[in-house]
Amino acid sequence: MSIADIQIAPTPEHHQHDDHSLNFWTKYIFSTDHKVIGKQFLIMGIFWAIIGGLLSVLIRIQLGMPESNLAWLEPILGKWIVDGKLDPGFYLGTVTMHGTIMMFLVLTAGLSGTFSNFLIPLQIGARDMASPFMNMLSFWFYMLSSVLFFVSFFVESGPAMGGWTVYPPLSAIPQAISGSGLGMTLYIIGFILFIVSTLMGGLNYITTVINLRTKGMSMARMPLTVWALFLTAVIATLSFPVLFAALLLLFFDRSFGTSFYLSEIYIAGEALPNMGGSPVLYQHLFWFLGHPEVYIIFLPALGLTSEIVATHARKPIFGYKAMILSMAGIVVLSFVVWAHHMFTSGMNPFLGTAFMVTTLAIAIPSAIKVFNYITTLWGGNIRFTAAMLFSIGLISFIISGGLTGIILGNAPLDIHLHDTYFVVAHFHLVMGVLAFFGTFAGVYHWFPKMFGRMMHEGLGKLHFWITLTGSYLMFIPMHYMGYAGYPRRYYSFTNFEYMNNFIDLNWFISVAAIVTASAQLIFLFNFFYSIWRGKKAPANPWGSNSLEWTTEKVVPGHGNWEGDIPEVYRWPYDYSKPGAKEDFIPQTVSLTETIESNTDYENQRLIQLKKEITNTQNN
Amino acid sequence: MIQIIGIVGAAFVIAIAYAIFKVLRFVDIIKRPAKSEVPSDNNTSALLLLIFVILFLFGFWWYFFYASPDLLPVSASAHGEETDQLFRIAMGVILIPFTLLNILLFYAAYRFRYKKGTFARFYPHNNKLEVIWTVVPGLVFAVLILMGTNVWSRITTAPPENAEVINIMGYQFAWGVRYPGADDTLGSHDYRLADAVNQFGMDLSDPSSFDDFMPLEIHLPKGKPVLLNIFAKDVIHSVFLPHFRLKMDAVPGMPTRFWFTPKYTTEEMREMVGNPEFNYEMACTEICGTGHFAMRMVVVVDEPEAYEEWKASQLTWLKMNPEYLAKIPENLQEIARIKSGIEQLPAIVAK
Ligand code: HEM
Ligand SMILES: [Cu+2]
Numbered sequence: 004m005s006i007a008d009i010q011i012a013p014t015p016e017h018h019q020h021d022d023h024s025l026n027f028w029t030k031y032i033f034s035t036d037h038k039v040i041g042k043q044f045l046i047m048g049i050f051w052a053i054i055g056g057l058l059s060v061l062i063r064i065q066l067g068m069p070e071s072n073l074a075w076l077e078p079i080l081g082k083w084i085v086d087g088k089l090d091p092g093f094y095l096g097t098v099t100m101h102g103t104i105m106m107f108l109v110l111t112a113g114l115s116g117t118f119s120n121f122l123i124p125l126q127i128g129a130r131d132m133a134s135p136f137m138n139m140l141s142f143w144f145y146m147l148s149s150v151l152f153f154v155s156f157f158v159e160s161g162p163a164m165g166g167w168t169v170y171p172p173l174s175a176i177p178q179a180i181s182g183s184g185l186g187m188t189l190y191i192i193g194f195i196l197f198i199v200s201t202l203m204g205g206l207n208y209i210t211t212v213i214n215l216r217t218k219g220m221s222m223a224r225m226p227l228t229v230w231a232l233f234l235t236a237v238i239a240t241l242s243f244p245v246l247f248a249a250l251l252l253l254f255f256d257r258s259f260g261t262s263f264y265l266s267e268i269y270i271a272g273e274a275l276p277n278m279g280g281s282p283v284l285y286q287h288l289f290w291f292l293g294h295p296e297v298y299i300i301f302l303p304a305l306g307l308t309s310e311i312v313a314t315h316a317r318k319p320i321f322g323y324k325a326m327i328l329s330m331a332g333i334v335v336l337s338f339v340v341w342a343h344h345m346f347t348s349g350m351n352p353f354l355g356t357a358f359m360v361t362t363l364a365i366a367i368p369s370a371i372k373v374f375n376y377i378t379t380l381w382g383g384n385i386r387f388t389a390a391m392l393f394s395i396g397l398i399s400f401i402i403s404g405g406l407t408g409i410i411l412g413n414a415p416l417d418i419h420l421h422d423t424y425f426v427v428a429h430f431h432l433v434m435g436v437l438a439f440f441g442t443f444a445g446v447y448h449w450f451p452k453m454f455g456r457m458m459h460e461g462l463g464k465l466h467f468w469i470t471l472t473g474s475y476l477m478f479i480p481m482h483y484m485g486y487a488g489y490p491r492r493y494y495s496f497t498n499f500e501y502m503n504n505f506i507d508l509n510w511f512i513s514v515a516a517i518v519t520a521s522a523q524l525i526f527l528f529n530f531f532y533s534i535w536r537g538k539k540a541p542a543n544p545w546g547s548n549s550l551e552w553t554t555e556k557v558v559p560g561h562g563n564w565e566g567d568i569p570e571v572y573r574w575p576y577d578y579s580k581p582g583a584k585e586d587f588i589p590q591t592v593s594l595t596e597t598i599e600s601n602t603d604y605e606n607q608r609l610i611q612l613k614k615e616i617t618n619t620q621n622n
Numbered sequence: 623m624i625q626i627i628g629i630v631g632a633a634f635v636i637a638i639a640y641a642i643f644k645v646l647r648f649v650d651i652i653k654r655p656a657k658s659e660v661p662s663d664n665n666t667s668a669l670l671l672l673i674f675v676i677l678f679l680f681g682f683w684w685y686f687f688y689a690s691p692d693l694l695p696v697s698a699s700a701h702g703e704e705t706d707q708l709f710r711i712a713m714g715v716i717l718i719p720f721t722l723l724n725i726l727l728f729y730a731a732y733r734f735r736y737k738k739g740t741f742a743r744f745y746p747h748n749n750k751l752e753v754i755w756t757v758v759p760g761l762v763f764a765v766l767i768l769m770g771t772n773v774w775s776r777i778t779t780a781p782p783e784n785a786e787v788i789n790i791m792g793y794q795f796a797w798g799v800r801y802p803g804a805d806d807t808l809g810s811h812d813y814r815l816a817d818a819v820n821q822f823g824m825d826l827s828d829p830s831s832f833d834d835f836m837p838l839e840i841h842l843p844k845g846k847p848v849l850l851n852i853f854a855k856d857v858i859h860s861v862f863l864p865h866f867r868l869k870m871d872a873v874p875g876m877p878t879r880f881w882f883t884p885k886y887t888t889e890e891m892r893e894m895v896g897n898p899e900f901n902y903e904m905a906c907t908e909i910c911g912t913g914h915f916a917m918r919m920v921v922v923v924d925e926p927e928a929y930e931e932w933k934a935s936q937l938t939w940l941k942m943n944p945e946y947l948a949k950i951p952e953n954l955q956e957i958a959r960i961k962s963g964i965e966q967l968p969a970i971v972a973k
């Protein structure tokens with residue numbers, strides 16, 4: 004007699020109406036199904052990644068091949084190409100939009116949006132999100148914001164040009180730069196819609212995780228993926244509203260003559276009337292989101308990786324509790340480190356000391372995570388699938404990119420390094436490339452669940468090797484340029500004598516960037532080809548423990564499970580348990596079926612449970 | 623250059639086309655569903671990971687030494703020597719785990735590749751290990767913080783009384799630099815007084831302004847503390863003196879400052895780097911508009927005597943722009959003419 008027999012069976016819900024009442028529009032476009040919404044976020048994320056990637060290639064052509072004639076771009080860029088040269092204002096627009104697109108439209112919406120939507124209900128055993136309708140709205144607000152960002156490329160005065168941080172006064176005064184005209188207005192409205200989308204999504208993820216877990220799925224049995232996505236949503240819902248406020252005030256300063264951020268400005272031949280505002284106030288508000296945002300990008304990638312590393316190493320994740328605690332530590336600390344971006348902003352030096360301490364404190368949980376990953380691999384029986392390879396790459400990027408954070412977090416060192424290529428190198432490794440690797444790993448791993456087919460592993464590996472090598476070749480050298488004093492957001496390095504020594508290196512980085520960017524075509528082909536022509540996927544292709552692989556159909560329909568939602572009896576990391584028949588025991592297998600592999604503690608629990616049950620039956 | 627890109631691009635297209643061809647054939651052959659299985663190229667992947675980490679670290683360390691000569695010369699300021707020292711220590715501290723952890727990671731992947739018939743070790747946690755690797759990084763970071771706060775507090779203390787005071791103002795897209803002149807007192811400024819010529823917004827009703835001068839190059843005395851008062855006129859800029867390891871934002875409406883002590887004259891630095899053309903340069907490191915990348919200004923460090931001579935030889939701003947005399951209040955006209963050096967009156971030498 005298994006435990007399941009004894010517990011009261013949940014009343015079967017009716018899910019027979021599955022898909023039949025849905026037409027094309029309600030099924031694929033205005034869908035409230037979390038899986039479809041997840042895929043919608045993925046497709047849009049890919050779209051934006053292509054644009055963001057093309058912009059980075061443009062940046063690199065400008066910096067690495069400054070002599071080249073760009074007249075061939077005229078059909079696309081029009082008046083922004085002057086005599087075969089890129090317009091310096093448009094260069095700044097390119098940098099700004101590249102950063103914004105990558106950070107928000109790709110690695111926030113595209114990463115969290117895809118995997119929170121797709122995985123949370125499937126991994127905790129829910130039929131859908133807590134509020135499927137709000138979930139749909141979340142995607143459509145993202146679409147609206149996408150449209151505004153996209154349109155801003157085509158307005159006469161160009162897209163926003165103030166850097167992704169859009170510090171006022173530069174972003175507040177149209178006379179300061181052409182991008183601060185209509186382009187900036189679209190940017191602010193687009194961003195505000197984006198925040199609305201993120202908040203609706205985030206609240207949904209949080210309520211779903213708290214309320215809709217299936218029977219037996221205690222918080223302490225959730226896969227680390229769900230933990231990471233959940234904690235990410237917590238960070239996002241607490242920090243994005245502050246950016247909302249900051250942008251609203253910026254909007255007022257721009258459009259209604261207020262002076263929140265403006266004071267004592269003389270520009271384009273006239274003194275502005277604004278008095279009493281503070282540009283540094285904006286920086287504090289901005290970075291109150293801006294730093295947590297880094298973790299909004301970082302944590303989901305690590306969450307996906309945790310699951311993938313355990314599955315493909317056939318080994319439980321090492322230090323499950325420590326992993327959760329360190330993520331929780333990151334959540335709390337991420338709110339008290341923001342001013343490490345402002346060591347040279349003129350704020351009180353005492354703040355510098357305080358934020359230096361909190362910043363190095365937040366490095367500790369990240370260090371713990373690295374050690375735990377390596378220990379998870381140690382003693383494993385590793386299968387190098389494309390997903391696994393990308394996860395290993397990701398761990399390498401936490402190491403290589405994370406360590407330079409210890410340098411930048413040290414205020415006296417940041418004096419020299421702030422706003423140089425050292426920073427660009429650091430955040431690309433630890434945030435940009437890292438999160439892309441997490442996303443790729445996630446796509447290769449969950450593709451069979453999304454589309455019922457496998458991606459081609461060989462192409463996946465080719466994609467991995469080029470991307471891994473290329474990423475290091477691009478970003479390791481940038482540290483040297485940064486230490487040598489090359490400032491970021493520079494149109495060219497030709498005006499300074501001290502910046503004439505890395506010409507070859509700049510060229511080299513650009514070639515690496517172009518090669519790496521082209522290698523993403525392999526992924527695109529593999530992805531779209533496999534959707535229709537990939538090998539048919541089995542139910543549980545990786546021999547994984549978590550709930551999403553237990554659905555009756557390989558690609559679950561509306562409501563996910565056709566019958567009852569399965570019950571959960573154990574944590575998701577029972578891989579290679581001694582004594583077990585197979586090297587994995589899904590969460591749905593009850594302890595009574597695995598007496599031979601149970602730990603002593605588990606068997607004692609069983610005996611105790613049985614006693615309790617016999618007692619209640621005798622009464 | 624373009625050719626190389628072309629070749630690389632072409633190679634890519636061919637590689638991708640070939641891969642696509644292989645996939646298509648592969649898919650045609652295998653129609654039945656895939657099964658959970660170990661990738662056939664598992665050992666190859668493991669070996670490649672091992673080769674990768676070797677090449678990666680080898681390449682890294684080779685480049686580390688190869689590129690060093692291209693970095694900036696020794697710090698030209700006293701506090702910069704301390705930050706450089708701290709940088710070297712911190713770099714040393716992080717390069718050890720960088721190397722070891724990367725080796726460990728890729729080696730673990732290689733060593734524990736799938737082997738038929740073996741099982742992974744069921745090893746979910748070990749509290750002792752976890753405590754160790756929480757505490758050890760914690761201690762290392764604590765030491766780095768202590769060293770950092772120490773240097774930071776020395777850099778950010780109040781400037782010494784005897785510091786040379788210089789005002790710098792960033793505007794689109796140049797720097798205005800203002801010295802106090804013979805009276806050693808800087809006059810005030812106000813953005814509402816600015817115009818195309820009076821970029822600084824110099825207040826000409828303040829008698830201290832009359833002898834102030836605004837050179838096209840910054841000169842600094844060697845070995846004397848210098849205090850930069852930093853202003854911005856339009857948007858945020860940032861004073862960056864890479865050779866002095868110095869950076870501070872220029873913020874409209876909020877004066878900032880940074881003090882430091884130049885250590886080597888331009889001549890001495892030219893000798894040290896073996897380049898007779900060498901110049902100290904100032905750049906802008908806060909995005910400020912289309913000309914952000916071109917806000918260059920040359921900085922010259924002189925021996926103290928040469929510095930005083932240079933100062934004495936500078937024409938006052940008022941003398942160079944005498945039309946502004948008309949804007950000076952009636953009762954100050956006389957003193958303005960004299961202090962600015964427009965009129966020589968030996969009897970009433972300023973101060
Ligand atoms: C092919 C890959 C990429 C290349 C070659 C690349 C290149 C660059 C370069 C050269 C800059 C600095 C431009 C300048 O300061 O003038 C930059 C800025 C930036 N990149 Fe990337 N990037 C890539 C991918 C990413 C990814 C994946 C992210 C995601 C986080 C990202 C986020 C940013 C951000 C936030 C900025 C700062 C923008 C600003 O200064 O306002 N990049 N990128
Ligand atoms: Cu931060």
Ligand SMILES: [Cu+2]
Nearest residue numbers: 906908910914
């Ligand atoms: Cu600037």
